[in-house]
Amino acid sequence: MSRQSPIHLHIEELVLHGFAPGDRHRIGDAMQRELARLFTEKQTPPGLAKSTEIDRLNGGTFRMTGAPRPESTGKQIARAVFGGLPQ
Secondary structure, three states, X not given: OOOOOOOOOOOOOOOOOOOOHHHHHHHHHHHHHHHHHXXXXXXXXXXXXXXXXXXXXXXXXXXXXXXXXXXXHHHHXXXXXXXXXXX
């Protein structure tokens, strides 16, 4: 069984448009939980095999339908960030 090296991810700034400022902590917490799950369950992208600093990451866009819950928003953002990491 191979063991992955620990990953330390620091997001300096996350810019979201169209969300209530009061939801920022719930969105951020859900994003953090989902990123932890993704890094645990999926293989670390090869582009992160060594110490890497990414100045800017574009996770693309996604559409939320209806009145999205902060938790589901955080999960979608985490998936976009994970998908945008160097492969």
